Amino acid sequence: MSVQQARIQAAYLDQIGIQQWMPRQILPAAKPSPDWVYRFAHPADLLGEDDEIMQALAPQAHKPVEPHAERRAITQIGEALEISAPDDVSAEVNSSNVRRAAVAELTADESSKEGQPASVSSVKRSVEPAPRYKIVMARAGRLLLIDNLPIRAREGFSNKHKRLLAGIVQALGESPQSITLPITLEWPMLAGKTLDQGPHEARKHVQRQLSFMQKESGLETIILFGEGLANWVVGEAVVETQGQLQPLHQTGLNYLVTQSLSQALNMPGAKQQIWSDLQPLV
DSSP: OOHHHHHHHHHHHHHTTOOOOOOSSOOTTOOOOOGGGGGOOOGGGSSSOOHHHHHHHSOOOOOOOOTTHHHHHHHHHHHHTTOOOOOHHHHHHHHHHHHHHHHHHHHHHHHHHHTSOOOTTTSOOOOOOOOOEEEEEEEETTEEEEEEOOTTOSSOSOHHHHHHHHHHHHHTTOOGGGOOOOEEEEESOSOOSSSOOSHHHHHHHHHHHHHHHTSSTTOOEEEEESTTHHHHHTOTTOOOOBTOOEEETTTTEEEEEEOOHHHHHHSTTHHHHHHHHTGGGO
């Protein structure tokens, strides 16, 4: 790049708000710069306006198309191929013949495709309806706490839920300060009719988060606050038995099902039922 080209580039960059910096001396331990870098001067630092730079920056008008330029180009190509350029009538006839041949070829292809069986990719795959859930997960020492929130609840996992959960954790022998930041999982997660958001994908979404929270050592029991959670945590068609420790397959963990924290906050007698269900962990 020459000094003049560098000045034009700097002027362009300056117009869009980008400031360009150039070294004034050889930097230690740096790769040598081209010679023009040390002769460079920003256009704004020059005393007078550089005519070449201003001319380069000035918008150039489009060059008008010369009349019959396309015709002359066809003639030149024809001469190079040792054929004469077609006149207007023959060119029109040839172009119409080409169009008719293309239409005939496409029609033949479509008719041949009609007799062929449909490919596997063209068969529409049936998409199962997406289930809905709102699940909150938190870890507290040896316990993994999973609560089933009402789907239409506006407040979500409120401070009342957190205080109740802290009291339960303390009653089970763990410190309330050990409760990790609650994580909320909602399904369906994405919008779109073509995406697979059926029960299988919904369960995988929960299982991925479970495997992540089980990486820390010391986990013994998963407490499921709410009906229906065992379907996502344990597996399909699992029998939910409240207040009983059940083994979680191939993990060495146990799980226990009780009522949700939202039920305990809104239904009389639900807290007593939760405490009764948690007795195997006391």
